[in-house]
Amino acid sequence: MAPLRTCLLFLVPLAALLASACASGSGGESGGLWVELAGERYQVELADDDRSRARGLMFRESMAADRGMLFIHDRADRQAYWMKNTLIPLDILYFDTARRLVSQQRDVPPCRPGGACASYPSEAPALYVLELNAGEAERLGLQNGVELEFGPGIPGR
Numbered sequence: 001m002a003p004l005r006t007c008l009l010f011l012v013p014l015a016a017l018l019a020s021a022c023a024s025g026s027g028g029e030s031g032g033l034w035v036e037l038a039g040e041r042y043q044v045e046l047a048d049d050d051r052s053r054a055r056g057l058m059f060r061e062s063m064a065a066d067r068g069m070l071f072i073h074d075r076a077d078r079q080a081y082w083m084k085n086t087l088i089p090l091d092i093l094y095f096d097t098a099r100r101l102v103s104q105q106r107d108v109p110p111c112r113p114g115g116a117c118a119s120y121p122s123e124a125p126a127l128y129v130l131e132l133n134a135g136e137a138e139r140l141g142l143q144n145g146v147e148l149e150f151g152p153g154i155p156g157r
Helices: 001-026 050-055 135-139
Strands: 034-037 041-046 067-077 081-084 090-095 101-108 119-121 124-131 148-150
Touching: 001 081, 041 050, 041 124, 090 135, 101 119, 124 135
Parallel strands: 041 067
Antiparallel strands: 034 041, 034 148, 067 124, 081 119, 090 101, 090 124
8 A cells, every 4th residue: 555655645746747837838739828819819829938939830730720829029129030840821920019010921831841941021120920820811901000919828028
């Protein structure tokens, strides 16, 4: 009986620790985080550090229609994104410190392996970048100036 009790004393805290780590990671599943744009809500994953921003949506073969990735930069600056190892076409939307849309790169195609990957820059300084499936910006009729709303749990800088 003692070995079982020792094993349980070890496994229960380990399970709690693993559950906590899975729920708190900013680069993994969305964990209920969302943004709203032009009346449409998207569940998002956060990319808010150098590592998660560099990885972005690489190697994903698909993304659900109501999903996206929100990149939060350390400071507002002209941003430039590329599609290296990104397998799905995207809309790349750039937002300023007030979360107003300042630049759009629509229907950005994947970069072919072995090819030179183009850069898709913002036209103005941006702090936030939202990547959605290609075609969403057109479907929503997005115009520069529209505001991005954050749900609870998304840090505003």
